[in-house]
Amino acid sequence: MSYKLPITGGCLCGQVRYSISAEPVGSGNCHCKSCQKAVGAAYLAVLFVHANALDITGTYKEFPTIAASGNKVYRGFCPTCGTALFGRNTAHQEIRPVTAASLDDPAIFQPHVDFWVADAQPWDTMNPDLPKFEKNAKHF
Ligand SMILES: [Zn+2]
Numbered sequence: 001m002s003y004k005l006p007i008t009g010g011c012l013c014g015q016v017r018y019s020i021s022a023e024p025v026g027s028g029n030c031h032c033k034s035c036q037k038a039v040g041a042a043y044l045a046v047l048f049v050h051a052n053a054l055d056i057t058g059t060y061k062e063f064p065t066i067a068a069s070g071n072k073v074y075r076g077f078c079p080t081c082g083t084a085l086f087g088r089n090t091a092h093q094e095i096r097p098v099t100a101a102s103l104d105d106p107a108i109f110q111p112h113v114d115f116w117v118a119d120a121q122p123w124d125t126m127n128p129d130l131p132k133f134e135k136n137a138k139h140f
């Protein structure tokens with residue numbers, strides 16, 4: 001995997017912007033039920049980046065959810081336009097999930113795995129070439 005750095009993104013209204021200064025440590029599609037609700041889609045396309053490589057400008061709001069793993073996950077979104085932007089898993093504070101759809105150029109996203117496929121909807125579609133994990137992926 002290789003991305004041109006920095007990777008930039010932000011919300012629909014432009015109030016919250018972010019920049020990622022280091023190569024993501026993982027990327028995939030999460031099909032868990034709480035991601036489905038939070039982003040209003042069949043799955044969350046997500047990048048995982050080192051917390052110290054994620055530079056955020058603008059005020060965002062966090063909403064706590066209990067992940068299927070049992071960990072508390074704060075989902076960060078723009079309080080003005082509601083765009084889902086990034087998260088914070090209290091069990092893995094050093095790694096921040098960032099929504100691929102909020103990138104300035106979402107086409108650069110390179111998913112490596114599908115995870116939480118046990119929760120996927122019957123109308124969900126997946127790339128058959130990607131490794132599938134019933135629950136959490138161990139490797140990205
Ligand atoms: Zn916004």
Ligand SMILES: [Zn+2]
Nearest residue numbers: 030031032035
């Ligand atoms: Zn999820």
